[in-house]
Amino acid sequence: MLNVTVWNENRHEQKNPVVREIYPEGIHGAIANFLTTESVNVKTATLDEPNHGLSDDVLNSTDVLIWWGHLAHEEVEDAIVNKVKQRVLEGMGLIVLHSGHFSKIFKTLMGTTCDLKWREADDKERLWVIDPSHPIVEGIGEYIELEKEEMYGEHFDIPAPDQLIMMSWFEGGEVFRSACTYQRGKGKVFYFRPGHETYPTYHNEEIQRVISNAVQWAKPTERNMPVYGNAKPLEEIQEKN
């Protein structure tokens, strides 16, 4: 059984009836619904819960954490961010969605500003598959088309991804690296661009498939953790003058 926690800021849903109509159970609820299967156990957590819903117990039992935030990145407590980071470095998978590019957890794992161009103008988006052999795009065709989305454009200030899986075309003239993987410590990190709150993107079955695939890709492997620090020699070292 794989344990997934979907974290959502859950503020747009409270303020904006358009968002509430699209996601009556919240973005977290929508994602939890399509991820849940017989072998995937999904919980949700939101900003305004105690510890943002991310107690030590929750974090320690989470195999893959999904992160959606936008309005209130600064309200996420540093202490919680540090714990999430620690867990990623120990092996927990992390999937950062859309405006989560500016979340504290993503920025601290990337080491860059994670800045980009953006526009809310109903751009058509077409996400082209660049690496068709990658398990994250299993079952996806040549591209995913979204009739309307927020535009994110290059330059996207991220480290060069370990793997670049999809690139977006936008109607207004921009491109974007939309599906990127990173290894950080023993954890796997996946950034996936689409998902502006005023569009029904997470109801799109291909988008759902990508996120479901990413959960399987990001899950921790069974491993003996490396040992750090002062190390005895494994071979004899000759004495020198």
Added chain:
Amino acid sequence: MLNVTVWNENRHEQKNPVVREIYPEGIHGAIANFLTTESVNVKTATLDEPNHGLSDDVLNSTDVLIWWGHLAHEEVEDAIVNKVKQRVLEGMGLIVLHSGHFSKIFKTLMGTTCDLKWREADDKERLWVIDPSHPIVEGIGEYIELEKEEMYGEHFDIPAPDQLIMMSWFEGGEVFRSACTYQRGKGKVFYFRPGHETYPTYHNEEIQRVISNAVQWAKPTERNMPVYGNAKPLEEIQEKN
């Protein structure tokens, strides 16, 4: 004219006569000496100077910053680290040496613990060139051999390097990724392993050649900075329902 600043913690040199004998002008002095040429202007800066020697004027006029620290990483003020990071993201080159793997600036740019195995036992080290076409190893043969060095061993908890240029063999049985490049923002970062304070490593001419090459590699390019934020469309966007 290229402007290089060599930053050194400069504490071992004050405390340990062995280090002072090897580096009578400090590690920073030794590095500044071999880097200085008609076209490379080198300054030094140390921890105990005001602002650690890294005033805004110094940082803003530095093309490539070299960093050596070990005992006192925690004494480097966060405000200065943030300014250095900002400058790297804007394009300043950064060369991190040896125990600088645990410096605040390297860890914040990497996003990982940067932990490793280590041993002070006079291991022989042999740095093998993995990428012989890289300009950083121009003029270097198949390997550089150091009779005695501190051992650093894998697992080295860093993101997968953009380019892996050299790997070390150690007498006591370990290996290490010793020469790694990263792009962060508009800046180039190079990590280079050798240089424990009690060995005359920075007097080795091949080590000097690598660091000199790295300075040329890491220097900023002439460029128009990308623009971030809200962006007008470059193409007409169709109205949608």
Added chain:
Amino acid sequence: MLNVTVWNENRHEQKNPVVREIYPEGIHGAIANFLTTESVNVKTATLDEPNHGLSDDVLNSTDVLIWWGHLAHEEVEDAIVNKVKQRVLEGMGLIVLHSGHFSKIFKTLMGTTCDLKWREADDKERLWVIDPSHPIVEGIGEYIELEKEEMYGEHFDIPAPDQLIMMSWFEGGEVFRSACTYQRGKGKVFYFRPGHETYPTYHNEEIQRVISNAVQWAKPTERNMPVYGNAKPLEEIQEKN
């Protein structure tokens, strides 16, 4: 059910009683034995069979092909190599072992000479895990130690691997990139260094675990193949002067 074909040159086994004693069923037989499970169906194929055992039927029903060759790379017919290459580019996984670095199939997929240093002198080898989160090293500790192996040393003339998973330390003073992944077309390629014919390397349980993991990693994903060639526009193109 996953279909694996283990291809072996199977010449050393005929000529050398030492090899025959270690691998009475051939290297291919030994590998087939440990790979076979309820969900993995394994066939073998050897050089001296018609079509080298790689008929169109065999190739078309193979999900992952394992390749061991050494003495007789030149005897492998170009027509068969071309078919194997075609299948890899279409999605078949390929695992190249040890002296297979000089096989026609590996060289044509890499585009380089794939040359290296070597020595048969009972070197101890220690394969250090560099990427502990990679599924290919699931269940493996910090390193695998082999008491005696042929040495392969850098420079190894390969393209920079997509992922570098293990690096070897050799008693005689060399290092080597021993576990490397590549994407080629829609296929996944894994090169794994150990396995000289005069040592019982493929009886080592950790080596077996790596190869078993690699089979799972390299298996094809379900996908719609990209379409190439002349493409109609997806958006209206303005007429220009």
Added chain:
Amino acid sequence: MLNVTVWNENRHEQKNPVVREIYPEGIHGAIANFLTTESVNVKTATLDEPNHGLSDDVLNSTDVLIWWGHLAHEEVEDAIVNKVKQRVLEGMGLIVLHSGHFSKIFKTLMGTTCDLKWREADDKERLWVIDPSHPIVEGIGEYIELEKEEMYGEHFDIPAPDQLIMMSWFEGGEVFRSACTYQRGKGKVFYFRPGHETYPTYHNEEIQRVISNAVQWAKPTERNMPVYGNAKPLEEIQEKN
């Protein structure tokens, strides 16, 4: 002095008055003109010359080779392709332009089909800079806009580039990895997409700047070539049972 050879198929120029009008000295002549400086010596070579203009003398004295071909890839003799490949692996830089993606030399260095989508329909192209710190885009702004070009679309069947520097947006709805670097042997390879023969692309000053930058990036470094083959141990190897 850097020695550059610009190789051009030079067939469109003979057949098509439109091309001849745009490039009265041939595509090779146009490129040679803008590349020539006091420190860059440029020669040209074309398909219909003896040895395609690529005698051993020419190849051995070329630091960087530029390749433009389209109609007649199959007429390039394998013996010449093998010599070019050998020289690249030894350190000669190679810049492959536009329809050269299907040249024998590019395909044999990549190991893949190098296939793609294409369309001749006066698409507008916008090449976005993804890696603004790369020396190949020194002096270039956020993007290069070409009013009309042939479209090349993903999936582009290449190995994952070592560095992805620019991505194209096309009016008709596609994206493309347009500026890619690869290391092969001791040589550096750069693929650059634009340059259909019926458009004046190589008269665009920004396109010229990219190619000029790429020549400097791809030039060989001074180095001792690695030694391959049977290697004596550098350290004593213990006798084992």
